[in-house]
Amino acid sequence: MTDTDVTSESPPPEVPVAGSGAAIRAAAARIADPEQRVLERIEEMRKRKPRMRDDAITMSHGAGGKSSHTLITALFADVLSNPVLDQLGDQAVLPIPGVDNLGLAVTTDSFVVSPLFFPGGDIGELAINGTVNDLAVGGATPVGIAAAFILEEGLDVELLRKVVVSLRAAADRAGVSVVTGDTKVVPRGKADKLFITTTGVGIVELPQRSAMARVRAGDVVLVSGALGDHGATVMLARGDVDLEAESLRSDTMPLHGLTKALFDEDIDVHFMRDATRGGVATVLNEIAQGAGVAISMNEDSLPIHDVVRGVAEILGIEALYIANEGKLVAIVAEGDAERALQVMRSRPEGAEAAIIGTVLPEPEGMVFIETVFGGTRVVDMLQGDPLPRIC
Amino acid sequence: MKFADEFRDADIARALSQRIAGEAGDKHWKIMEVCGGHTHTIFKYGIEDLLPSNVELVHGPGCPVCVIPMGRLDDGIALAKRPEVIFTCFGDLMRVPGSDGSLLDAKAAGADVRMVYSPLDALKIARDNPDKKVVFYAIGFETTAPSTALTLLRAKAENLRNLFVFCNHVNIIPPMKAILDSPDLQLDGFLGPGHVSTVVGIRPYEFVTRTYNKPVVVVGFEPLDILQGVHMVIQQILQGRCEVENQYTRVVHDEGNPKALDVLGRVFQLRTQFEWRGLGFISQSGLELREEFDEWNAEKMFTVPGVRVADPKACQCGEVLKGVLKPWECKVFGTACTPETPIGTCMVSSEGACAAYYNFGRYSRARERERAMGANGNGNGNGAVKELKPIEVKAG
Numbered sequence: 001m002t003d004t005d006v007t008s009e010s011p012p013p014e015v016p017v018a019g020s021g022a023a024i025r026a027a028a029a030r031i032a033d034p035e036q037r038v039l040e041r042i043e044e045m046r047k048r049k050p051r052m053r054d055d056a057i058t059m060s061h062g063a064g065g066k067s068s069h070t071l072i073t074a075l076f077a078d079v080l081s082n083p084v085l086d087q088l089g090d091q092a093v094l095p096i097p098g099v100d101n102l103g104l105a106v107t108t109d110s111f112v113v114s115p116l117f118f119p120g121g122d123i124g125e126l127a128i129n130g131t132v133n134d135l136a137v138g139g140a141t142p143v144g145i146a147a148a149f150i151l152e153e154g155l156d157v158e159l160l161r162k163v164v165v166s167l168r169a170a171a172d173r174a175g176v177s178v179v180t181g182d183t184k185v186v187p188r189g190k191a192d193k194l195f196i197t198t199t200g201v202g203i204v205e206l207p208q209r210s211a212m213a214r215v216r217a218g219d220v221v222l223v224s225g226a227l228g229d230h231g232a233t234v235m236l237a238r239g240d241v242d243l244e245a246e247s248l249r250s251d252t253m254p255l256h257g258l259t260k261a262l263f264d265e266d267i268d269v270h271f272m273r274d275a276t277r278g279g280v281a282t283v284l285n286e287i288a289q290g291a292g293v294a295i296s297m298n299e300d301s302l303p304i305h306d307v308v309r310g311v312a313e314i315l316g317i318e319a320l321y322i323a324n325e326g327k328l329v330a331i332v333a334e335g336d337a338e339r340a341l342q343v344m345r346s347r348p349e350g351a352e353a354a355i356i357g358t359v360l361p362e363p364e365g366m367v368f369i370e371t372v373f374g375g376t377r378v379v380d381m382l383q384g385d386p387l388p389r390i391c
Numbered sequence: 392m393k394f395a396d397e398f399r400d401a402d403i404a405r406a407l408s409q410r411i412a413g414e415a416g417d418k419h420w421k422i423m424e425v426c427g428g429h430t431h432t433i434f435k436y437g438i439e440d441l442l443p444s445n446v447e448l449v450h451g452p453g454c455p456v457c458v459i460p461m462g463r464l465d466d467g468i469a470l471a472k473r474p475e476v477i478f479t480c481f482g483d484l485m486r487v488p489g490s491d492g493s494l495l496d497a498k499a500a501g502a503d504v505r506m507v508y509s510p511l512d513a514l515k516i517a518r519d520n521p522d523k524k525v526v527f528y529a530i531g532f533e534t535t536a537p538s539t540a541l542t543l544l545r546a547k548a549e550n551l552r553n554l555f556v557f558c559n560h561v562n563i564i565p566p567m568k569a570i571l572d573s574p575d576l577q578l579d580g581f582l583g584p585g586h587v588s589t590v591v592g593i594r595p596y597e598f599v600t601r602t603y604n605k606p607v608v609v610v611g612f613e614p615l616d617i618l619q620g621v622h623m624v625i626q627q628i629l630q631g632r633c634e635v636e637n638q639y640t641r642v643v644h645d646e647g648n649p650k651a652l653d654v655l656g657r658v659f660q661l662r663t664q665f666e667w668r669g670l671g672f673i674s675q676s677g678l679e680l681r682e683e684f685d686e687w688n689a690e691k692m693f694t695v696p697g698v699r700v701a702d703p704k705a706c707q708c709g710e711v712l713k714g715v716l717k718p719w720e721c722k723v724f725g726t727a728c729t730p731e732t733p734i735g736t737c738m739v740s741s742e743g744a745c746a747a748y749y750n751f752g753r754y755s756r757a758r759e760r761e762r763a764m765g766a767n768g769n770g771n772g773n774g775a776v777k778e779l780k781p782i783e784v785k786a787g
Contacts, residue, residue, distance in 0.1 A: 038719040041726070042749060053731070056499040060486070241508055309392050315508070373614045374401040374408075375437020378751045 046365075050074050064277025064323070065382025069286075088290075089212070090273055091138040093204055103206045105140035107131060108199040114192060116163065118237035120229075120249030123196060124167030126325055129254050130276065131200035132174045136256035137272040137328055139210045139263060140202030145171065148182040150195040163194065174254040176200075209263065214270040215291035217361040220337035222330045224258060224344055225251065225352040227280055228308040228322030236311065243314065245307045253326035258349045267340045268333035275327050278382045280356075281320040281367065283329045285381045289365045297357035297369040297379070320369075321382045331359060398613030399436070407618045408441040414625055420446045421577055421714055422624050425567060426584035427454030427740070428612050434747050436614040446621065449714035450737075450744035452566045452670060453584055455531040456483045457736040457743050459559055460666040460702075464489040466695035467528045467557060471502040473693070477520060479513040480528040482506040487739055488732075490700050510542035510556075517546070517554035526555045526689050534586040536560040536678060537651040540658035543684055557689035558679055561665060563587045564595050565676035571603045575715045580624040582617065583609035585639045590655075592647030596635045604633055611639040658684060666699065668736035669708030708735035711744055718748035725749060 052074040060067040077085060084092045091107040111127045127147065135142045147167065151160065171178055229251040236243055255274065262269055271291075275283045284295045304312075304319045312319045326349065332340045337355055344350030357369075367379045424430060430450045433439060439448060452458060468489050471478035478494070485494045485506060498504040503523075507513050510527050517525035529539045539556060546554045563584055570576065583596055588609045596607040606627040610620030620638045627633060637643055658681060665677025680688045689695075702708070705723045710716040718724055718737065728734040730746045737745035 035717075035719050038725055042729075045725070045729070054496070055492075056496060058495045058499040060495060306392055313392065313395060371436045371614075372399050372401060373436040373438070373441070374404050375440040375614075377434055377437045380750055 062277075063382060064279075064282055065321075066380075068278070069381065087212075089138065090134040091140060091200075091202070091204075093138070093140075093206075093208060101206055103204045103208070105135050105138055105202040105204045106199070107134040107202075108197065109134060110195060110197045112192070112195050113234060115234075115237055116159070116194060118234050118250055120233060121252040121325070122163060122166050123194065124163040124165075125170040126252050127196040127198045128167055128170035128174055128176070129252050129325060130274075131198040132176060132254045132256055133274040133326070133328070135200050135202040136254070136259040137210060137274050138202075138204060139208055139259065139269075139272075140204035141260075142174065142176040142200055142202045142256060144179040144201050145176055146180045146182075146199040146201075147178050148197040148199075149184070150191050150197075151183065151185045152191040152193050153185060153188040155193055160194065163196075167196075170254070174256060210259075210269055210272045212271050212287060212290045215287055215293060215331050215359060216270070217293055217359050218334050219270055219331045219359040220334055220340075220355055221284070221295060221297070221357040221359065222332060222337065222340055222344065222353060222355050223275070223280060223303065224255065224328045224330070224350045225326070226303045226305045226308070227275070227324060227327065228304060228312065228319035230325040231279070231322035232308045232311045232319075235315075241315065243311060245311060247305075248307050248311070251324055251326040253349055255326060255328055255349055258344060258347055259328070261343050261347055262330070262340060265339065265343050267343060268336045269330055269340070270333060271331040272328050275324045275329050277323050279319070279321040279323055280327075280329055281318070281379045282382050284357075284367045284379070287329075287331065288367050291359075292364050294360040294363050294365070295357055295367045296360055297367070299369050299372045301354055301356050303352045303354045303356075320379060334358075395613065398611070398615045400615065403615060404441055404618060407615070407622060411446060411618070411622050411625065412443040414622075414629060415443055415446050418445065420579050420625060421449055422446070422580050422582060422621060423449040423451045423570075423578050423714060424582040424610075424617070425451040425453045425563065426582075426587065427457070428586065429582055429584070429610070429617060430454065430744070430747065432612050432614055432617055434751065438614055438617055441618060442621065446625075448621075449578060450712075450747065451581075452570070452667070452712045453532065453563065453587075454736075454740050454743055455535070455561070456481075456487055456740045458561065458566075458667045458669070459484075459487070459530060460668045461490055461700040462666070462696075462698050463559055465491070465700065466697060467526075468492070468494060468497050468502075469695050470526050470528075470557060470689060470693055471497045471504050472500075473524075475524050477503045477505060477516055477523045477525045478528065479505050479507045479510075479516060479525060481508075481530065483740060484528065484530065510539050511545075514542050514546060514551070514554055517551055518549075521553060524553050524555060526557055526693075528557045528559070530559045532561055532563045532584070532587045533590040533651075533655070534584075536659065537590060537648075537654050540654040543658050543680070543687055544654065546687055547684065552686065555687055555689035555692055556680065556684075557695075558659075560659065560678040561667070562661075562676055562678070563591075564598075565673045566667060566670055567596075567599065569670055569673050570713050571599065571605070573713050573715075575710075576713060578605060578714055579628060580606040580608070582620045582624070583607045583635070585609060585611045585616070585643060588637075588639065588643045588647065590648050590651045593635050593637050593643065593645050594647075600633045600635055606633050606636070608636045608638050609643055611642060657681075668702060668739075669706070669712055671702075671709070702736075703734050706735035708737045708745075711735075711737050718745040721745070 050070040050073055052070055061071045091105040093103040093105050096102055096104050109130045111123050113123050116123045132142050233248045233250045236245055273283045288295050308319050341353055341355055344353035368376055369379050370376055470476055487493055494504050513525055513527035593609050599605050599607050606624050608620045608623040610616045623636055623638055659678040660681050661675045662677040662679045664672045664674045666672050685691050707716055707721040711718055723734055728738050730749055733739045737743040
């Protein structure tokens with residue numbers, strides 16, 4: 001965090017304590033500018049650690065936006081706090097005794113998507129890809145996966161078999177094995193058919209190349225492909241809205257090949273994160289806040305399929321906030337941005353990759369977008385819950 | 392994307408923006424967009440960046456979620472909590488706080504609350520759940536009222552007895568009149584609501600030009616529509632005209648939609664008065680179901696608390712809605728009243744003037760300064776963002 005913001009602890013303007021001319025001028029400016037004082041107060045409040053005000057968990061706590069963030073930081077991370085967890089990374093990196101240049105990366109994810117099968121994928125494939133991707137964006141090579149299944153009484157065994165076969169195929173594609181697991185059955189109505197939790201273990205080179213702390217002003221922001229396919233697909237597959245879109249497919253896919261290619265080509269990647277719940281907008285907000293920078297995007301450059309734009313337009317939501325299951329955001333050193341784009345585009349996972357913005361020094365913690373119309377607006381974290389249970 | 396991208400063209404926008412800047416001169420203009428949909432477009436596309444700083448858009452009372460008084464929302468939540476009820480409403484209502492939590496909280500506590508995109512979805516839910524009572528919490532101006540009316544007509548035709556409507560439909564004209572009657576009014580003209588006008592036509596606004604001598608331009612919801620609307624208001628005043636003009640001719644007919652008006656008349660009648668959050672009671676501003684629909688009228692078929700929750704005294708939403716105060720000038724803005732814990736209507740929905748300012752104010756302010764410093768001419772070109780100046784550097 002920089003010290004460029006005036007805090008409310010500053011001396012009251014009418015009593016300029018310091019004798020310096022600058023202090024007096026600043027104080028005078030503040031008296032003359034009550035609007036600035038109000039804005040400063042808001043800034044101050046925003047920087048406070050979030051507090052969990054809700055009495056009960058609502059669906060918005062699971063949507064990946066502001067409420068999820070508050071739940072995680074103000075409850076889980078608060079109670080369970082330790083140096084590894086406190087970094088709130090996609091993967092935790094643990095030391096391997098006796099080995100200095102390698103670490104053990106661990107990540108875990110639960111999948112509760114409804115419906116279980118949707119165009120372009122199913123819950124089994126998601127469970128593998130989601131976990132592989134959480135390892136891959138940290139630069140870790142997956143070495144094994146644990147899978148736990150919660151089954152609802154009455155679940156059709158053929159359906160379960162289909163899911164497990166798909167999960168196996170996805171694991172094979174990602175070059176990783178499910179090495180252990182667990183099964184529980186709950187009474188009818190206590191779960192919705194089938195929930196899966198996967199835990200992935202990988203090996204990562206130290207010091208980690210993809211680390212949020214490495215993000216700095218001047219870096220370039222890339223995405224590995226078109227935004228919002230998965231969330232839009234699942235939403236329509238659920239049949240809650242009377243829309244059909246034949247060409248719409250979930251983008252679920254493993255990204256370990258893409259991240260490996262970036263590292264193999266020696267691209268100076270500063271940070272990567274896969275843009276799942278809350279979409280690219282939420283990931284960029286996490287980066288802006290976590291790294292104390294601003295991020296500016298150009299709306300024109302966002303890769304979004306026409307069909308997703310159409311769905312988003314009709315439903316009044318934005319593709320930037322819609323979940324993906326096979327897309328990552330990469331923050332890359334300025335000089336390597338074009339090369340990173342070429343590497344991404346040379347692979348099927350990154351065929352539609354694009355440079356979407358740049359990292360700026362300030363306003364700290366803020367993400368904004370230059371609209372196609374030539375104006376600018378702030379892109380905040382997702383609030384509320386537009387698309388429940390998409391992964 | 393066809394039928395949308397044409398109205399978002401940055402080159403045309405820049406040209407129009409320059410004309411507005413040229414014609415606006417030194418006068419400070421205050422133009423109110425009445426409709427929440429316009430406010431949304433203004434923020435989504437950053438339209439204020441394309442206007443000179445002396446052309447100010449005042450965000451009016453047309454956000455249907457914002458104007459629902461808390462007592463009415465409490466009634467809805469009380470209905471939602473009944474075990475025999477499936478409660479349906481539009482998604483934007485779910486997060487709005489009542490005096491004891493939101494619908495989302497009620498849902499978490501076990502209420503069956505479902506988001507629908509149309510009242511016809513509620514009708515379908517009622518058909519599919521004959522053993523449940525399905526309540527549709529109807530909100531909105533003349534834009535959404537016809538679809539509620541059609542749903543009720545269909546429910547009646549089908550003799551579907553388990554669908555009930557809790558009606559909060561309101562008319563746009565009475566709050567406009569309330570604002571115009573305000574002695575401290577400082578508006579130069581109005582951007583009229585496009586979608587309301589598809590139903591009511593443009594004639595109902597004639598009193599604004601005749602009685603109050605303020606021009607009205609009915610505009611569409613794409614960013615170019617809004618810019619053109621602003622330009623048309625300014626031109627009217629400069630040319631000494633004062634008329635109701637229709638910028639949104641591709642959708643709005645001067646006479647409105649006679650079929651929709653007919654359906655409205657068959658299903659609804661005016662209430663003597665209706666309470667608006669931030670504006671208080673306004674006579675003949677709300678719609679209720681006609682007697683023939685008593686059996687589908689949730690207010691008649693259920694007992695609700697019906698307790699009026701007064702707007703907090705410190706809240707100055709009324710002044711903000713009238714354009715007399717800027718959001719940050721309100722006493723509780725940013726302290727007691729924030730988007731997380733809103734007190735007044737303007738902070739409730741992201742389309743509200745205060746919520747928008749709370750979220751975007753710091754940034755637009757920095758842009759304003761940058762423009763004031765005269766960097767790069769009008770500072771509207773691409774790349775202007777990159778030259779953003781620091782907000783305020785701590786002294787010492």
